[in-house]
């Protein structure tokens with residue numbers, strides 16, 4: 001992967017962690033941690049703390065906040081061990097306690113807890129405790145002490161968009177490496193976000209559903225599947241601008257869509273030359289051509305892989321995706337195809353407070369020898385509902401966390417396309 005084409009996603013270093021039986025029991029703590037630290041904190045269970053201290057990710061930790069109630073007094077020795085291990089590493093300890101006996105508190109403070117704050121947290125008390133910790137820090141850890149950005153790190157895909165003589169749009173392919181990982185949801189919403197990035201002068205976007213048999217773009221955008229699509233695809237050789245545009249459906253006067261045909265076509269009906277011609281024609285007329293790929297590798301997968309400016313491979317955090325990614329890697333490498341061109345997107349990614357989930361992501365990436373450069377959160381039921389109603393998330397659930405991430409990715413693609421055009 002070259003620097004130019006690398007997608008970058010910097011993980012925010014964690015400067016703090018809550019440690020508790022169940023952090024959801026301490027909602028006010030979650031709120032106050034977010035206010036104080038943005039996304040620079042994580043959450044651990046009592047048994048996860050010691051193993052986490054052994055990991056590299058724990059190095060920037062400035063402090064831990066152990067939240068406990070009367071029930072946790074039985075775990076006093078465990079908590080003492082956590083405090084001891086934290087002290088050894090120079091990590092400060094704030095104790096957040098609800099209905100804990102004075103004896104237990106005294107014990108934990110003697111073990112080395114630096115601050116004690118009662119729960120429910122009095123207004124601003126957590127922030128005051130953090131300030132006090134920082135004030136007593138002899139040499140504040142450089143990065144750790146920097147106030148956290150509240151915004152999640154912007155995904156900055158460094159993609160070159162080749163603009164040429166004619167319109168020569170960028171081809172962005174999306175391939176779900178396992179069924180139902182969210183490829184089509186991403187494809188349709190990315191297309192929409194790109195097409196609506198500005199009110200005026202937004203780029204011209206065309207979405208091609210090349211998942212010819214089971215393609216669901218038409219469903220997700222509530223578009224009819226025209227007979228002319230079948231006719232076009234079965235005779236691309238004689239396709240011209242007119243027949244191409246006749247097969248397209250306009251969605252909300254904003255973007256053009258080539259749906260999958262109503263009747264199932266054999267995937268290999270189309271020779272690679274036909275797909276090349278289809279892509280070239282689309283590129284000539286649009287700024288962005290989004291291609292929803294079938295899960296199966298076909299003869300012309302290589303054609304799209306070569307033509308694509310970015311080839312997104314979508315996965316989930318499960319064995320199915322991991323094994324398919326490995327198969328894909330082997331298949332491409334055995335044909336000398338550019339596996340490195342794949343940009344992995346992890347859908348339904350663990351929340352930023354889910355440290356064990358995060359380390360599973362890391363392990364998955366390491367074991368596959370890939371970089372997981374973009375992560376999409378689970379957007380819950382509203383995503384399925386938007387798909388079923390044939391609406392982009394921006395219309396059906398604008399504030400949905402999945403929508404926000406796709407919107408950010410679209411904005412950064414536009415930005416990079418602009419930089420590239422200026423540099424040209």
Ligand SMILES: Nc1ncnc2c1ncn2[C@@H]1O[C@H](COP(=O)(O)OP(=O)(O)OP(=O)(O)O)[C@@H](O)[C@H]1O
Nearest residue numbers: 176179180181182183184185377378379380383384
């Ligand atoms: N981040 C998410 N949060 C919540 N639901 C999601 C998310 N991503 C996708 N979904 C839902 O998962 C389902 C499958 O998504 P989608 O059809 O996009 O997957 P796919 O990879 O294209 O599947 P196929 O293998 O059928 O092509 C849909 O109901 C969609 O609404």
Ligand SMILES: [Mg+2]
Nearest residue numbers: 183184211216
């Ligand atoms: Mg799909």
